[in-house]
Amino acid sequence: MLGLADRGRPVCPLQEVLVSRVSRRTYVALLLVLVVVAGIGLYLFQPWKAFTDTTVNESLPTASAPEVKDGPQKKDNAGVKDGEPSMTSTKPKDLAEGRFVTHEHDTSGTARTVRLADGGQVLRLEDLKTSEGPDVRVYLSTRAADAAKAGLDDGAVALGKLKGNLGNQNYTVPAGTDLPKFRSVVIWCERFSVSFGAADLAPVTG
Missing domain, CATH: 2.60.40 (Immunoglobulin-like)
Structure with a gap:
């Protein structure tokens, strides 16, 4: 909790930059995780197949089947x-x-x-x-x-x-x-x- 002397004191610019970078990295990491999870889900479930037919x-x-004829070796008409x-x-x-x-x-x-x-x-x-x-x-x-x-x-x-x-x-x-x-x-x-x-x-x- 800020004391009375700290109230109204401007935030350090460096602190703002660090917080901004951390937030951005967290956002990118979460986005990558969501993309990977979505890709795995699509591969496993292939939901589009619920709407397609082949x-x-x-x-x-x-x-x-071959049929062998017995008898002397002579040619027929064929x-x-x-x-x-x-x-x-x-x-x-x-x-x-x-x-x-x-x-x-x-x-x-x-x-x-x-x-x-x-x-x-x-x-x-x-x-x-x-x-x-x-x-x-x-x-x-x-x-x-x-x-x-x-x-x-x-x-x-x-x-x-x-x-x-x-x-x-x-x-x-x-x-x-x-x-x-x-x-x-x-x-x-x-x-x-x-x-x-x-x-x-x-x-x-x-």
Whole structure:
């Protein structure tokens, strides 16, 4: 508290300069902190994706399986020798399918696993509708869809980043994957470790 003798005494110019410099440095430091925090927030949350959609429409891959003909080596009218492999078109075979249920984000559509004529396997998402998000991926899980909401299992297989939050898409299943042991398909956000939605896979009979 200023005494009576100090009241009305002018402030030292040097003191004013020091206070001004400290205030300016504090302001600049706070501004830099806010910019860094805002940048990190934008990187993590990518809020603009709440207002955008990415539509991907792919046809189911088709492949031809080689068919070997037995018999003597002679050419037919098409110029192909008997005993040589010829390419015969074979329809893909549905293995399992199921419908998506919502977890953290509204999700709908159908998931089905398909064996192609050449023996390759794909996961196909049809009429998919979910949200965009940061680092969203597609997984095969050994857990049921409801259980996958709590987290991915250790045996889950990643099929790649979600190509789009809308549409019809194909994801190659790695060679050697034992599809019957996987019970669901999960759309999983790696950034925040949450499931957007999942679909139980039930074997297709017939």
